[in-house]
Amino acid sequence: MSAPRVVSVAAASPAQRAGLKVNDELLAVDGRVPRDVIEYRLLVDEADPELEIRRGHEELTVLLRKEAGEIPGIEVSSAVFDRVRTCDNHCEFCFIYQLPKGMRRSLYLKDDDYRLSFLYGNFTTLTRFTELDLERVLTERLSPLFVSIHSTDPELRARMLRNPRGATSLRWLRALLDGGIEVHGQVVVCPGVNDADALETTLAGLVDQYSDLATVACVPLGVSDYTTDPSMRPHTRREAAAVIDAVEQWQDLCARSLGRRLVYAADEYYLLAERPFPGAEAYDGFPQHENGIGMARAFEAAFRGDASAAHGVQPGFFSWVDGAPAAGYRAPRTDGSAPYRHEDTWAGEPREPGDRSGVAILTGEYGAAVLDPLVRDLAHVRLVPVHNSFFGGNIAVTGLMTGIDVARALSDERSGGRYLLPDVCLSEGRFLDGMTVADLPRPVEVIQSDGYSLRTALQSGGADPARSATARGGPAPVAVALGSTR
Numbered sequence: 001m002s003a004p005r006v007v008s009v010a011a012a013s014p015a016q017r018a019g020l021k022v023n024d025e026l027l028a029v030d031g032r033v034p035r036d037v038i039e040y041r042l043l044v045d046e047a048d049p050e051l052e053i054r055r056g057h058e059e060l061t062v063l064l065r066k067e068a069g070e071i072p073g074i075e076v077s078s079a080v081f082d083r084v085r086t087c088d089n090h091c092e093f094c095f096i097y098q099l100p101k102g103m104r105r106s107l108y109l110k111d112d113d114y115r116l117s118f119l120y121g122n123f124t125t126l127t128r129f130t131e132l133d134l135e136r137v138l139t140e141r142l143s144p145l146f147v148s149i150h151s152t153d154p155e156l157r158a159r160m161l162r163n164p165r166g167a168t169s170l171r172w173l174r175a176l177l178d179g180g181i182e183v184h185g186q187v188v189v190c191p192g193v194n195d196a197d198a199l200e201t202t203l204a205g206l207v208d209q210y211s212d213l214a215t216v217a218c219v220p221l222g223v224s225d226y227t228t229d230p231s232m233r234p235h236t237r238r239e240a241a242a243v244i245d246a247v248e249q250w251q252d253l254c255a256r257s258l259g260r261r262l263v264y265a266a267d268e269y270y271l272l273a274e275r276p277f278p279g280a281e282a283y284d285g286f287p288q289h290e291n292g293i294g295m296a297r298a299f300e301a302a303f304r305g306d307a308s309a310a311h312g313v314q315p316g317f318f319s320w321v322d323g324a325p326a327a328g329y330r331a332p333r334t335d336g337s338a339p340y341r342h343e344d345t346w347a348g349e350p351r352e353p354g355d356r357s358g359v360a361i362l363t364g365e366y367g368a369a370v371l372d373p374l375v376r377d378l379a380h381v382r383l384v385p386v387h388n389s390f391f392g393g394n395i396a397v398t399g400l401m402t403g404i405d406v407a408r409a410l411s412d413e414r415s416g417g418r419y420l421l422p423d424v425c426l427s428e429g430r431f432l433d434g435m436t437v438a439d440l441p442r443p444v445e446v447i448q449s450d451g452y453s454l455r456t457a458l459q460s461g462g463a464d465p466a467r468s469a470t471a472r473g474g475p476a477p478v479a480v481a482l483g484s485t486r
């Protein structure tokens, strides 16, 4: 057990009034040692909790004067204090096995911890889930959770996870659903392994045995140049189309029998199959937006000016836990100092009001495919697709762009002007390869990776781009910043 450290104390909060300081170590609350930030939150939710802390070599007791339910105003350094539960599977498609050597250590951590599923939306296979975990989830109502299913055929699931417990661990899924926990599932589809007939069997199995799942996402595997498993390969266009067909057929069936679609295909499939995305209404509120389901349509809606779609779905469970550190899938993209260097970057003549000259959007190759119809008719706005040489393979999502590839794309640029970089490829100010925005050969403007932010950034140099596109009779704007690593 490692005691969490206070990393920030909110101004005028009960914690600040009680004299808590950054770097204090939190040892216990009312005599109990919390195992994680969820337990910590429950303990400090009471009125006037007593905190035992370590400050340097000194141990102190601090009375936090507050009402029951009042937020104490502390952020701590980790989410799980008794160590993250690591994964004991060895999935053939695991992207962590496909990372090149020498990246940040934290990127190689394979977690399979239901608490991180609740806190950050990480997917868990439940192969390490226990009766005690179930009791806790049900008692503390840790909902929603996110479960990797892959197959409902026990033998195939065990083979895909390379873990015999994969054959039986979906019994916990049944128990969670029976306990009223909202669960979202995912099937990582690997061609030649669990697609085609096997996918049909899985979708039938889900409808038959787990129709009370909230949603199920079918997502393609990512294959980098570093895969060591020759049986793992990207989908062909025909295979991608077959996945869409299977999902859409089951959607129709589910809509008729359950009154909702239940299953969704990732945006990547529509790109691979070169088919139009379904309408926004087909995503039923975008519950798996962060897993690449409906990102394009959410982006489009935001770009058109729907502010509520600006950031996709904001999961309620994360904000529920005051004090959780910003890690997992939702680490802050910038470190607070990443530059928004609009004026610095302008290398041309001073702009007149309304002039949007020389705005270039750096994006992954998939992002470029869907941004193109959105910006095609906007004068002086262009795309700079960044080829992913760092990972190679079929990795083309914007969220996996690395500093070295962005730097190469920028070095190839001849003109100046503004360069917009979506923040989805950054985590605490760094690209996956460790480079920072300041290491790039040209200044860039880091913008949030949603349509509303792109619209605002383009507007900052001139007229409403969405309105311009419409006025020119341009095609329906569609855009995406795909960030899933899977």
Ligand code: SF4
Pocket: 087, 088, 089, 090, 091, 093, 094, 095, 096, 110, 111, 112, 125, 161
């Ligand atoms: S894909 Fe997930 S469950 Fe499978 S080995 Fe990797 S981290 Fe573990």
